[in-house]
Amino acid sequence: xxxxxxxxxxxxxxxxxxxxxxxxxxxxxxxxxxxxxxxxxxxxxxxxxxxxxxxxxxxxxxxxxxxxxxxxxxxxxxxxxxxxxxxxxxxxxxxxxxxxxxxxxxxxxxxxxxxxxxxxxxxxxxxxxxxxxxxxxxxxxxxxxxxxxxxxxxxxxxxxxxxxxxxxxxxxxxxxxxxxxxxxxxxxxxxxxxxxxxxxxxxxxxxxxxxxxxxxxxxxxxxxxxxxxxxxxxxxxxxxxxxxxxxxxxxxxxxxxxxxxxxxxxxxxxxxxxxxxxxxxxxxxxxxxxxxxxxxxxxxxxxxxxxxxxxxxxxxxxxxxxxxxxxxxxxxxxxxxxxxxxxxxxxxxxxxxxxxxxxxxxxxxxxxxxxxxxxxxxxxxxxxxxxx
Numbered sequence: 001x002x003x004x005x006x007x008x009x010x011x012x013x014x015x016x017x018x019x020x021x022x023x024x025x026x027x028x029x030x031x032x033x034x035x036x037x038x039x040x041x042x043x044x045x046x047x048x049x050x051x052x053x054x055x056x057x058x059x060x061x062x063x064x065x066x067x068x069x070x071x072x073x074x075x076x077x078x079x080x081x082x083x084x085x086x087x088x089x090x091x092x093x094x095x096x097x098x099x100x101x102x103x104x105x106x107x108x109x110x111x112x113x114x115x116x117x118x119x120x121x122x123x124x125x126x127x128x129x130x131x132x133x134x135x136x137x138x139x140x141x142x143x144x145x146x147x148x149x150x151x152x153x154x155x156x157x158x159x160x161x162x163x164x165x166x167x168x169x170x171x172x173x174x175x176x177x178x179x180x181x182x183x184x185x186x187x188x189x190x191x192x193x194x195x196x197x198x199x200x201x202x203x204x205x206x207x208x209x210x211x212x213x214x215x216x217x218x219x220x221x222x223x224x225x226x227x228x229x230x231x232x233x234x235x236x237x238x239x240x241x242x243x244x245x246x247x248x249x250x251x252x253x254x255x256x257x258x259x260x261x262x263x264x265x266x267x268x269x270x271x272x273x274x275x276x277x278x279x280x281x282x283x284x285x286x287x288x289x290x291x292x293x294x295x296x297x298x299x300x301x302x303x304x305x306x307x308x309x310x311x312x313x314x315x316x317x318x319x320x321x322x323x324x325x326x327x328x329x330x331x332x333x334x335x336x337x338x339x340x341x342x343x344x345x346x347x348x349x350x351x352x353x354x355x356x357x358x359x360x361x362x363x364x365x366x367x368x369x370x371x372x373x374x375x376x377x378x379x380x381x382x383x384x385x386x387x388x
Contacts, residue, residue, distance in 0.1 A: 037085040038066070046070050047085035055082060135163035138331050143168040143207055145191070145200055146215035147175040149255060149315060156320040164324055170203050176219045177232035201239040204247065212240060213290065215252035221274055222265055230277045237287070249287040250330075251278050256293060257313040259302040268301050290330055295322045 037047030048066040051073065052059050058077070062068040073084055140163075144150055150171040157164040170191035179189040184197050193203040204212060214237065220229035237249055253275045256268045275293060282289040296307040296319045307319035315323075 040070060042074075044070075044073075045085045046073065050086050051077070051082070051084060058082075132162065134336075135328065135331055136166055138211075138336055139163050139327070140166040140168075141209060141336075142211040142213060143170055143204060143209040144213045144215075145170045145175075145204075146252070147171065147217040147219070148173045149217060149313075150175075150215055152309075152315050153320055153323060156317060160324075162324075164327070168207060168209065170200055170207075174219060175216065177216045177229060177236050178220050178223055180216070180236045181232060199239075200236065201243040204240050205243045209244075209247060211248045211250065212237075212244075213250045213252055215254065215292075218254050218266055218271055218274065221270055225265075226270065226274050226277060229274065230281055233278065234281055234285070237285075249282075249285075250334075251282045251287055251289050253278065253289070253291045253293040255313070255315065256297055256301065256303040258305065258308050258311060259298070259300070261312050272301055288334060290326070292323055292326055295326055 037045050037050070040046050046066075046069075048064070048069050051069050052064050055077070058069065058072050062072050073082065077084070144153065144167055146153075148171075150169065151173060153164075154167075154169040154171055157167050157169075170193065172189050172191045175189050175191060180200050182188045182190075184190050184199055190197040191200060191203065192198070193206060198206070216233055216236070220232055223229075224232055233251075237251075241247065241249065254271050256271055257266075259268075262268055262271075271293075275291075279289045279291075281287075296304060296315065298304040303313065303315075307316055307322070308314070309316040309319075
């Protein structure tokens with residue numbers, strides 16, 4: 001008898017669940033579908049799914065049957081403080097109202113967060129655009145001089161679409177301070193400008209660059225020794241400055257070879273010593289020094305394997321990626337001088353003034369031609385005053 005009553009009670013509860021679920025599906029056409037709880041025979045709002053999800057210890061003993069779970073709640077759960085449904089609902093309607101309220105709050109918070117994120121994104125985009133324009137202008141006015149290492153950077157920049165794409169280059173394989181000082185004749189190594197070889201100081205002058213970044217490599221060490229190579233380097237830069245007095249000079253450090261790949265005097269110990277000499281030379285002469293060697297090294301005085309492209313000394317794309325990041329940092333530490341901005345403003349003003357003058361001159365010539373042809377001056381319309 002007791003078992004039969006229990007079965008009837010279970011059937012009744014399941015029918016009530018079916019009715020509630022059907023009502024929820026119908027309502028779902030105009031609102032979000034929720035896991036609506038049941039109002040049990042004693043008036044308790046009970047959500048079996050919620051109760052099972054939040055009381056795994058009960059499920060382990062009673063299973064997931066709604067009647068069994070509710071029986072546990074009546075016998076033990078209520079006294080133990082276990083919640084029968086989410087949001088403290090006391091009726092099905094109350095449950096839906098509270099759940100919808102919570103959802104609205106969540107949606108409003110998400111919308112607010114989205115709007116705030118969009119505003120920040122717009123600000124970041126504007127800042128990034130301003131930085132991109134500034135970098136493009138800064139390096140557009142620069143020329144990078146060097147040997148095969150710089151040729152690699154030229155090839156890298158040609159494939160990019162950001163600021164490095166606008167950099168100008170004067171580079172040639174095996175170019176060195178010693179070669180730079182040789183005359184432009186025969187097979188002597190010199191970079192080309194507009195398809196023709198020039199002494200580098202003449203080419204810089206013709207290009208009208210504001211900044212020179214120079215990396216003449218390590219080959220001079222073998223022929224001239226450390227100090228001799230440094231002196232030849234200084235002589236080359238001196239000629240550039242003599243020809244272009246206002247140019248800004250930045251000496252770039254010589255990069256290492258892979259560990260153990262250096263030969264005779266062209267080894268990493270000597271390259272490190274040479275870089276010290278170049279840095280001191282730059283400081284003594286008021287030039288800048290840019291260390292692009294350390295960022296691509298292994299931290300032990302060698303070129304990192306991941307940054308090498310040929311198993312010896314030449315750099316990979318990832319190495320030039322690092323160079324690019326270092327150039328961004330460099331610009332921030334050495335921003336364009338205010339005079340540059342003033343000069344650019346003056347050039348624009350002069351251009352506008354010239355255009356205005358040319359337009360005025362064209363108009364005067366036209367009137368003169370009319371007068372010469374007709375013998376009369378062009379009629380000038382008089383303005384008539386009105387009371388307005």
